[in-house]
Amino acid sequence: MEFRQLNYFIAVAEEANLTAASRRLHISQPPITRQIRQLEEELGAQLFHRSSKGVQLTAAGKAFLSEAQRLVQIAKSASEKCRAADRGEIGQLMVGHYGATIHAAVPHAIRRFQKARPDVSVQIRRATKREQYEQLRDGRMGVGFARHYLNDPDLETICVSTERLYAAARIGCLPDTSPGSFKLATLEDVPVIVFPQGGRPSFADHILDMLARANVCPANVDTAEDVFAAIAMTMISDSVCIIPESVAELKWPELECVPLDDPSAVSPVNCIFLKRGRAPVVDAFLEIIVR
Template structure:
């Protein structure tokens, strides 16, 4: 069965006249009649009652007409859908992000995009950087917000979404409370809470190296797997912690944040995507991402 046969049948069924249907389909009447006959042979059911005076639909023909119209409606819908997709007006995006990105301007970015594009469906995956990279390469994500440090990004486009310094999270009543700033050398002997080595081995080594340059080994009393867990443990009084400045947006009771001086790496969140997957829709999303990206040289006032 061919699509043109369905179109021919709908024309005959609606006109109930082969001559008018042929004019409507811009073909001669004999080939139209042959196509309808071939269609009936293919489905094995009589669809039309023909006499020298009139053409009428059989009950089966009536039902077939209803379903053929549905087929044509679906085809029209598919055409309109892909046309809208090509213009970035419709479709869906799969967005991956690391947990700390929730404390950045990513939520505002997504809200702004959704308000401007209500017909776009967004699906989210909260995963680690290590988990997101293979998902992105396998086309299971359209864009990933990750924390890079020594990762392989060959073949991927990148945009730094957030760059900010580390700050020091201290528990309530700590002896650093009255200080305006803290230097890394002041942390000698201080109990510290660190992110787990396994999560970001290269970054972990870099942070340890910063303490080595300051002339001592950090006194790590606990390792955790998220920044949120780190701040929560600081609130218990277990120790201090190096956290990204945006973590100060977590106004948790019992925790204060201080600017931290020293030879420390910057904390970054980077957007990654495949060049070949850069559709009109993804480009619209990237435009909003670029509007909300934040690259800071120092600790923002709102974080303190």
């Protein structure tokens, strides 16, 4: 049984006339008649009563019509879903995140994508960079987010946004500076906290490199496990911690956050994905977030 035969049968049944069905299908009558005969032979039942006035469904034809219509509709729906999946309009997307990217960059990117592709199911998973590398390769994850990644021959990284950096310290403990701004030079001989401890290259490396380029030498540098540990350490010490804007905007109690007055005081947010062989839904995601 072929879908072509089902389409011919449905057209003749609904038009109750071979000539009308022929016009509807844009083909001549003989192929329609031949295919319906073959269908009847395969089913072992007569589907139409034929007369000079036209055709009428037999009892078997009436029973078969509803099922034929349902089968054709299922096939049509399956074809549409297949094409939609190939365009990245439906499916599932697993998004990995590491570090403070979850506070603003990741939700913002996902909201934009869901607005454009509402039929794609998006899940978010916290994953170290090593876990992201592994899960991107084996297909469990579509894209990952972090601030810094190692170069990898199988993976590609793009910068999707940047964040301004802020100096954070316990209220009353920030070194003297101009109101509303903080110069990197002010950190000379000041204790500094950086984060995280793992995931090199990392945000901690970025901050230390920025200080080195500015020829600023802190009194000492402590490394916290993650942003939350860094904030806690800052609240119980006289140290200054450099944090991204999205973290500063969380309005931590007992913490004063001032933007760094330096053009280099920004941090990237990067997205990582497979260079080749990635799912269409990943391409759809990338097309939207890099606009």
